[in-house]
Amino acid sequence: xxxxxxxxxxxxxxGVMIGVLYALMALGITFIxxxxxxxxxxxxxxxxxxxxxxxxxVVHLLGPEFWWVAVPLSALGVxxxxxxxxxxxxxxxxxxxxxxxxxxxxVVTIALLLLLRxxxxxxxxxxxxxxxSVLPTITIGPLPQDGARVAAFVLxxxxxxxxxxxxxxxxxxxxxxxxxxxxxxxxxxxxxVLRLDQLAFGIGVALAGLAGALLAPVFLVFPxxxxxxxxxxxxxxxxxxxxxxxxxxxxxLMLGIVESLGAAFISSPYQNAYGFAxxxxxxxxxxxxxxGERTRQA
Amino acid sequence: MAxxxxxxxxxxxFGGLVANEExxxxxxxxxxxxxxxxxxxxxxxxxxLVTGIHAPSAGDIRLDGESVLGLAPxxxxxxxxxxxFQVCRLFGNLSVxxxxxxxxxxxxxxxxxxxxxxxxARELLELTTLTxxxxxxxxxxSGGQRALLQVxxxxxxxxxxxxxxxxPFAGINPVIKDSIIDLILHENRARGVSYLIxxxxxxxxxxxxxxxxxxxxxxxxxxxxLEEIARRDDVITAYLGKALT
Numbered sequence: 001x002x003x004x005x006x007x008x009x010x011x012x013x014x015g016v017m018i019g020v021l022y023a024l025m026a027l028g029i030t031f032i033x034x035x036x037x038x039x040x041x042x043x044x045x046x047x048x049x050x051x052x053x054x055x056x057x058v059v060h061l062l063g064p065e066f067w068w069v070a071v072p073l074s075a076l077g078v079x080x081x082x083x084x085x086x087x088x089x090x091x092x093x094x095x096x097x098x099x100x101x102x103x104x105x106x107v108v109t110i111a112l113l114l115l116l117r118x119x120x121x122x123x124x125x126x127x128x129x130x131x132x133s134v135l136p137t138i139t140i141g142p143l144p145q146d147g148a149r150v151a152a153f154v155l156x157x158x159x160x161x162x163x164x165x166x167x168x169x170x171x172x173x174x175x176x177x178x179x180x181x182x183x184x185x186x187x188x189x190x191x192x193v194l195r196l197d198q199l200a201f202g203i204g205v206a207l208a209g210l211a212g213a214l215l216a217p218v219f220l221v222f223p224x225x226x227x228x229x230x231x232x233x234x235x236x237x238x239x240x241x242x243x244x245x246x247x248x249x250x251x252x253l254m255l256g257i258v259e260s261l262g263a264a265f266i267s268s269p270y271q272n273a274y275g276f277a278x279x280x281x282x283x284x285x286x287x288x289x290x291x292g293e294r295t296r297q298a
Numbered sequence: 299m300a301x302x303x304x305x306x307x308x309x310x311x312f313g314g315l316v317a318n319e320e321x322x323x324x325x326x327x328x329x330x331x332x333x334x335x336x337x338x339x340x341x342x343x344x345x346x347l348v349t350g351i352h353a354p355s356a357g358d359i360r361l362d363g364e365s366v367l368g369l370a371p372x373x374x375x376x377x378x379x380x381x382x383f384q385v386c387r388l389f390g391n392l393s394v395x396x397x398x399x400x401x402x403x404x405x406x407x408x409x410x411x412x413x414x415x416x417x418x419a420r421e422l423l424e425l426t427t428l429t430x431x432x433x434x435x436x437x438x439x440s441g442g443q444r445a446l447l448q449v450x451x452x453x454x455x456x457x458x459x460x461x462x463x464x465x466p467f468a469g470i471n472p473v474i475k476d477s478i479i480d481l482i483l484h485e486n487r488a489r490g491v492s493y494l495i496x497x498x499x500x501x502x503x504x505x506x507x508x509x510x511x512x513x514x515x516x517x518x519x520x521x522x523x524l525e526e527i528a529r530r531d532d533v534i535t536a537y538l539g540k541a542l543t
Contacts, residue, residue, distance in 0.1 A: 174403065175404065177389070181392075185388075187370065191400070
């Protein structure tokens with residue numbers, strides 16, 4: 001491989017662009033964890049639902065030129081599915097004080113993962129589909145970039161900015177930030193924490209659904225299309241630290257860049273392995289992740 | 299005087315351990331009641347039962363004549379029964395100001411009520427001389443300032459009727475202790491807030507409470523003015539051990 005600065009810059013840009021979308025996924029995982037205190041292992045399936053919604057809306061309902069209308073609708077659809085599922089699957093674990101809640105959460109969300117994945121296969125078959133993209137290749141500087149990727153990157157940035165606004169500037173955000181620090185404390189302040197759980201779950205899976213909708217034209221749409229992105233999401237969580245929003249963003253960018261550079265300058269078949277190398281490195285140097293804090297158990 | 303907080307035969311078992319046994323306490327409106335007892339007497343358990351953190355094994359809790367049994371902690375808080383924690387439960391990453399506003403906002407305040415809440419928070423900051431720290435994350439406060447802020451959070455609620463303070467004075471310097479006491483008395487006189495105060499600080503209890511309840515091994519063993527209680531043999535024995543004979 002010949003190293004040129006032009007190629008380097010292009011690879012870097014590609015890495016940053018995909019990194020932001022990975023970050024979206026990681027943000028969803030970390031956000032649900034910080035409020036509900038459980039890992040949602042079915043995140044990839046919500047990504048998958050988002051990609052299918054985008055496909056259906058673009059191909060069958062709205063038409064390809066209205067892909068930008070379809071994106072928020074798909075995310076909204078995933079949000080509503082999350083809001084409907086949470087009271088049935090997650091809430092019962094919190095109404096009564098359960099022992100080993102983490103184990104239950106793991107079993108419940110893995111069961112949900114299997115159900116959704118097989119449901120998608122049953123409904124749509126194992127075929128790989130694509131909603132296509134009407135966006136032309138965009139030239140950034142001297143370098144061409146895939147239009148759908150650029151659009152996904154820009155909209156992901158917008159979504160992250162909106163999310164930050166919600167968390168930092170609104171009353172709901174205040175309650176969410178408080179709940180992430182003490183679930184009991186926030187309840188004795190008069191906040192209905194179970195209601196917050198439902199909203200947090202909905203918002204968290206909507207972030208995954210949004211990533212799915214944005215990446216539908218970039219990657220393909222099929223029943224297990226969320227697997228790779230979910231694995232990356234969890235890699236980012238390890239890199240950035242569980243429960244940290246800046247960690248999810250920085251980790252996402254780092255993972256995207258490392259993968260992209262590795263694929264371009266070392267060997268592209270091993271693209272997915274570079275992320276794991278990064279994970280191992282972080283675990284060696286900072287086991288809590290870059291922004292993670294050691295928790296004290298009272 | 300009207301009954302504000304009443305428990306009847308309140309019992310809590312943790313497996314084989316009976317942490318609270320048939321605890322019946324009657325708190326009248328406007329009263330400042332002390333709750334004392336040696337470590338492990340079940341005081342904090344009682345506080346947790348009354349505020350809905352734990353569900354009692356038996357018995358009833360009434361606030362203003364209405365049973366609050368089975369209500370979630372946030373619902374009890376919205377009915378005007380607030381508490382503080384022995385281990386301070388401020389939100390460390392939120393600013394001092396946000397910590398004050400959170401319980402106020404949790405009631406669903408909007409519009410002009412919001413401004414009222416902000417004004418109230420400013421007033422409390424002024425009163426406690428915490429104004430210059432308002433924008434700081436709460437984890438930057440000293441232990442005493444944290445305790446003070448925690449107590450203030452409850453006073454943010456206009457509906458506050460009964461305030462349960464779990465060890466608000468433990469390990470706090472005398473100056474801040476005095477401002478907490480002043481605040482308690484001020485809110486008691488200004489709007490008739492009642493208190494149940496768990497504390498070991500007898501000097502403070504003497505200043506604040508007209509009546510003291512003593513718990514030993516999960517049961518109420520005595521109730522009355524501090525002077526009267528301090529003379530009782532069983533109380534002295536529980537605190538200091540049996541006199542050698």
